[in-house]
Amino acid sequence: DGPELELMIGGYSDNQPDYSWLQPYESKYLKQYFYPVREIRSVKNANLKAAVNLERTADNQVFIGFNTTSVRENAKILLLAEDKILFDTITDIDPGKPFVKEIRIPKATRNRNLKTVLYSSEGEKLISYKPEELEETPMPDVAVPPKPPEEIETVEQLYLTGLRLEQFYNPSFKPEPYYLEALTRDPDNYRVNTAFGLLYLRNGIFDKAEQHLKIAVSRITNNYTKPRDGEAYYYLGLCQKYQGKYKEAYKHLYQATWSHAFHSAACFQLAQMECRDGNYEKALDHLNRSISTNTGNTNACNLKSAVLRKLGRQEEALHFSMKTRNSDPLDIWSEFEV
Incomplete structure (x- = not known):
């Protein structure tokens, strides 16, 4: 016996899909896509074209990283704070050559105002990410055990x-x-x-x-x-x-x-x-x-x-x-x- 690593995957649903009711011979369908990412530390958003990470590494610095699933020549990468461009570059990017960079930003910049975007050479937005500030929400009601049948x-x-x-x-x-x-x-x-x-x-x-x-x-x-x-x-x-x-x-x-x-x-x-x-x-x-x-x-x-x-x-x-x-x-x- 030893440590266990359990990889969990699933689809968006009301709750866990295994609690759904199925009619005889009914199927429920979802699609899952897997591709490797490298050097971008973490994934904040992903689609079939690219994956992106944006994280604050210091008061005046952020890290951005992009992985693409195909070769993208002359791709454009932006880092914005609201409507102000903090970083702008044109680069070649492909699955074996991700784009990663540490970028200095004004200390007063709030995370929720940051946004990074990857565009193709034709101007198509491939992927973007903008941090969200999580709001405190009350915990859901705790499930209670059922009463005895006679009650x-x-x-x-x-x-x-x-x-x-x-x-x-x-x-x-x-x-x-x-x-x-x-x-x-x-x-x-x-x-x-x-x-x-x-x-x-x-x-x-x-x-x-x-x-x-x-x-x-x-x-x-x-x-x-x-x-x-x-x-x-x-x-x-x-x-x-x-x-x-x-x-x-x-x-x-x-x-x-x-x-x-x-x-x-x-x-x-x-x-x-x-x-x-x-x-x-x-x-x-x-x-x-x-x-x-x-x-x-x-x-x-x-x-x-x-x-x-x-x-x-x-x-x-x-x-x-x-x-x-x-x-x-x-x-x-x-x-x-x-």
């Missing part, structure tokens, strides 16, 4: 507490007691039974999952109501599929396709069952529908390639699998199909 007033609060405990893992609290208390007060509650059923489903306890999901479906379809939300239908069908109850699963997954949020995922599950029975034309129809509402569902795209291959449409299969591989070079299934 929570409403079923909705019990449901949301359980849901939060699923989203933010806490070794001291489990969601089950909150769901159980909610069901004690409202045994047929749709949202609680759906959440509880999904919790059992994730843990492979299919009989209990099916029980709760059936209750949820029964609640939202009461008196011939057509549900607006297809979540319980989808997970009930998935649960029954896992148990080999294919006829019931097919029915409930088909019902889930009427919900846009679960259309792609449900059609993909239906396609899998049609493939199991060798009905490749029907499977292809389901896959086309699945992809129509989620072109990023690589599982559906890869299964479509396999189905086209089974139907003897080799050229189409190859084209589609190559398209999938190009969109996700790390996708093993599309690589296999190619």
